[in-house]
Amino acid sequence: MTTAALGTQQGIGTSPQRPDGTLKVTGEFAFSSDLWADRMLWGATLRSPHPRARIVRVDITGAVATTGVHAVLTAADVPGAKRYGLEDRDQPVLAIDQVRYAGEPVAIVAADHPETARRACAAIVVEYEPLPPITDPVAAIDSADTVHDRGNLLRHVPIRKGDQSVTAPVVVTGEYEVGMQDQAFLGPESGLAIPAEDGGVDLFIATQWLHGDLDQVADCLGLPASKVRLSLAGVGGAFGGREDVSMQVHACMLALHTGRPVKMVYSREESFHGHVHRHPARMWYEHGADTDGRLVYVKARIVLDGGAYASTSKAVVANATTLGVGPYTVDNVLVDGYAVYTNNPPCGAMRGFGAVQACFAYESQMDKLAAALGMDPVDVRTRNAIAPGDTMPTGQVVRGPAPVADLLDRVRAAPQPPDRGGDLRELPGGVANTTHGEGVRRGVGYGVGIKNVGFSEGFDDYSTARVRLEVVGGEPAAVVHTAAAEVGQGLVTVQAQIVRTELGVDQVTVATADTTIGSAGSSSASRQTYVTGGAVKAACAAVRRELGRRIGRDDFALQGGKLVTGEGELIADLADVLGDVPVEETVEWRHRPTTPLDPLTGQGDAHVQYAFAAHRATVDVDVELGLVRVVEIVTAQDVGRALHPQSVRGQIAGGTAQGLGLAVMEEIQVDGGLIRNPSFTDYLIPTILDVPPMRIDVLELGDPDAPYGLRGVGEPPTISSTPAIVAAIRAATGLALNRVPVRPEHLTGT
Structure with a gap:
């Protein structure tokens, strides 16, 4: 078949206005926290104050007696499976006989006012027997004292490639640490559960994975999946923090118990306890090279603190380990990655997903290697840069473009920012007038950096899309329906662009994402444009085939609501071909398969696609006061094909800003298992005053295996921006700086 669409002015490669853009800017967009229903009750959660304790007794008498309270539920009231989890079902819906982290849910309440629900929670009496918390992940690996009965080691990933006994004339070593970072989305967890007449429940929820939630919620409610219906509510950011279930089961339990709608909205402090965070990491690296700067071997040990429950820790440590050498060609590799249970807050997915931690370590090592060799830090990187046809430490061959050396050359060649002027706003400390530039x-x-795109290790990664082509008001129009979560990345816009491009119609509606259609997987791993975009494209192809069948020919193009020949001659109006019988096609689309890692050697074709980004950072540091100002960031990234160029640049800028936050600002302070800074007053995120001008160089080299040649965009800029900023601070200060975020005391020795 030689069908084609000649596109529209808002097809792929253009930057149409996002349908939610104006509403969000004006404050009119309905987020999940804005949901409302008649006779609605409010839910609240009682959480453990201890990181580790046995529960001796729970007395709900005072809460039940509180006027306005309609339900008080504990673990005994969970109607189905008592535990849930994305990979391991190890996390109790409500604490059963012990708590394993500070903030673990113990009981839930429904009341006619949110303050009443909170007061009822405070009236619940829980008698605890505190236990010494396990907080050191390195010590926990071999400890006889365990968070769970099965031991503290969640997963060990070994990578073995080449000769493990090889030596090199130039060797550099380092120990590195990455603190716990929060996703810091601006919209806290919220949702609305409404009991249904069939005994089931409808849940409107801000999430990243509707079907992932559905599987867990239905099991815990003891209901068939057909009686639990999830619809995506307005999402106020995600970045991995909404992959896991938070209050989904709780809201549904309360709704089913009371027979009334129940809304739950976390406070900012509760949100810090209610979702997973980026894994803190401790890493030991050794790089060996010849005197020309070519890598001979890399050895590493990576330990990730998974906290109290598994979440996605097994996949995160696999990413950290398989990508732990970076975008470099190395014949001999020995890397061991460990994900460990502790009584610290649970950790899981966050933008960059394991690659962020490893990149800080291996890029710091490359700078050390350059210094030991007396080489330019870019030259030592480009000399070892991976290229198409090279093999990763897992033995996987790199397919498609891998422009690592080109990206580095581009950021190096960009003009340097001008010298600072006399304006105080251009100095560290800014208008606070803390310095006049003396120090x-x-x-x-x-x-x-390097990042995998999509789910890995043989996971059945697919998406489902339904496309309906019909006549509305005498004009052809299309509706596209998937379960893919729009979390702010612009996916809704891209789906419409694909349909316009493939079917040549301007009027496209994107239906609300829900579980009445097959799964689209999670909005994570930079995968949705690739996988759901691929599914929408495939569904459009199925629609075109049906159109070809109706007109009895397969050599036609779609243009402006008409079917034309390749030469542009009219065959028929699309509205006439459709008539009163719309065309509707549903397609499941999968990318090329991956394979599990060998459990002994870590060898295997584990990843679908690799993405690369490079950064150059320029900073000013007041070495006397320990203040840092990032002056400029230059970045280059291969995106394969920019389906929405403006959104692509926005993703790169936003990801870079999150990397800046990890470099110099963001860290959840955990002391003895307790979060000490659960607020945006004490947990600092970059504002517009902290984010510098950015030069963004977008390459479109095209991946032959991907739809439209696209490459995942959202995560790579977060990965390489952090080490670039820290390298710039090292260059300004001469300090080693082996930990992020870099704090003022690290720069002044105080």
Whole structure:
């Protein structure tokens, strides 16, 4: 068949206005926290104050007696499976006989006012027997004292490639640490559960994975999946923090118990306890190279603190380990990655998913290697840069473009920012007038990173799309329906662009994502444009085939609501071909398969696609006061094909800003298993005053295996921006700086 669409002015490669854009800017967009229903009750959660304790007794008498309270539920009231989890069903819906982290849910309440629900929670009496918390992940690996009965080691991933006994004339070593970062989405967890007449429940929820939630919620409610219906509510950011279930089961339990709608909205402090965070990491690296700067071997040990429950820790440590050498060609590799249970807050998915932690370590090592060799830090990277046809530490051959050296050359060649002027706003500390520049030093640093796109290790990664082509008001129109979660990345816009491109119609409606259609997987791993975009494209192809069958020919193009020949001659109006019988096609689309890692050697074709980004950071540091100002960031990234160029640049800028946050600002302070800064007053995220001008160089080299040649965009900029900024601070100060975020005391020795 030689059908084609000649596109529209808002097809792929253009940047049409996002349908939610104006509403969000004006404050009119309905987020999940804005949901409302008649006779609605409010839910609240009682959480453990202890990181580890036995539950001796729970007395709900005072809460039940509180006026306005309609339900008080504990673990005994969970109607189905008592535990849930994305990979391991190890997390109790409500604590059963012990708590394993501070903030673990113990009981839930429904009341006619949110303050009444909170007061009822405070009236619940829980008698605890506190136990010494396990908080050191390194010590926990071999400890006889365990968080769970099966031991503290969640997963060990070994990578073995080449000669493990090889030596090299130039060797650099380092120990590195990454603190716990929060996704810091602006819309806290919220949702609305409404009991249904069939005994089931409808849940409107801000999430990243509707069907992932559905599987867990239905099991815990003891209901068939057909009686639990999830619809995507307005999502106020995600970045991995909404992959796991939070209050989904709780809201549904309360709704089914009371027979009334129940809404739950977390406070900001509760949100810090209610979702997973980025894994803190401790990493030990050894790089060996020849005197020309070519890598001979890399050895590493990576330990990730998974916290109290598994979440996605097994996949995160696999990413950290398989990508732990970076975008470099190395014949000999020995890497061991460990994900460990502790009584610290649970950790799971966050933008960059394991690759962020490893990149900080291996890029710091590349700078050390350059210094030991007396080489330029970019030259040592480009000399070892991976290229198409090279093999990863897992033995997987790199397919398609891998422009690592080109990306580095581009950021190096960009013009340097001008020297600072006399404006106080251009100095560290800004208008606070803390310095007049006496102790300010400038530094420049580089970073380059690698990230896998899509689910890995043989996971059945697919998406489902339904496309309906019909006549509305005498004009052809299309409706596209998937379960893919729009979490702010612009996926709704891209789906419409694909349909316009493939079917040549301007009027496209994107239906609300829900579980009445097959799964689209999670909005994570930079996969949705690739996988759901691929599914929408395939569904459009099925629609075109049906159109060809109706007109009895397969050599036609779609243009402006008409079927034309390749030469542009009219065959028929699309509205006439459709008539009163719309065309509707549903397709499941999968990318090329992956394979599990060998459990002994870590060898295997584990990943679908690799994405690369490079950064150059320029910073000013007041070496006397320990203040840092990021002056400029230059970045280059291969996106394969920019389906919505403006959104692509926005993703790169936003990801870079999150990497900046990890470099110099963001860390959840955990002391003895307790979060000490659960607020945006004490947990700092970059504002517009902290984010510098950015030069963004977008390459479109095209991946032959991907729809339209696209490559996942959202995560790579978060990965390489952090080490570039820290390298620039090192260049300005001469300090080792082996931990992020970099704090003022690290720069002044105080």
